[in-house]
C-alpha cells in the first residue's frame with residue numbers, strides 16, 4: 235500500500251491519546267520498511283536516472299532486492315515483537331513491541347498487494363517472493379479496485395483517529411490527510427466511471 239496508508243493504519247491499530255512517545259514510535263515502525271527505497275529513489279533521481287530505469291531495472295537488482303528484503307523482513311520484525319513482548323513490563327520493551335507491531339502491520343498490508351514488485355518478505359530464511367494477483371497500484375493486477383479500497387480504509391482509519399487523538403496539531407494533520415484521501419477518492423471515482431463509460 236501507499237506509505238501514508240501504512241502509517242495511518244498502524245496508528246489506528248496502536249496509537250493512544252496523549253502518549254506522544256508511543257505514537258512517534260508507531261509512526262517510525264510503520265514507515266521504516268519503506269525508508270530504504272525512498273532514500274534509494276531520491277539518491278538515484280538526484281543523479282539523473284529516469285523513473286523508468288529506477289523502477290524497471292535498478293529496483294530488481296540483487297543489492298536493492300536484498301536491502302528491501304531486509305527492511306521488509308517478517309521474521310526479523312516478529313523476533314523484535316517477541317523480544318518486546320517478553321520485556322513488555324519495561325518501558326523499552328513496550329516501545330519495541332509497538333514498533334515491531336507497527337512494522338508488521340505494514341507487512342500484513344503489503345504482502346497481499348504487491349504483484350511484480352513483491353518483496354522478499356521472509357528474508358533471511360528464504361528469498362522467495364509472493365507475487366500476488368492483486369496490486370495496490372498496477373492496473374494489470376486490479377490496481378484501480380485495490381487502490382479504491384485502500385483509500386476507503388485510510389479514510390475510515392483517519393475518522394477513527396480524529397475521535398481518539400485530541401491534540402490540536404495532530405487533528406490538523408489528520409484533517410489535511412482526510413482531505414487528500416477524499417480528493418484521491420473523487421479522482422479515482424471519476425476515472426472509474428469514465429473507464430466504465432468508455
Ligand SMILES: [Zn+2]
Pocket residue numbers: 235267268340344
Ligand atoms: Zn511497503
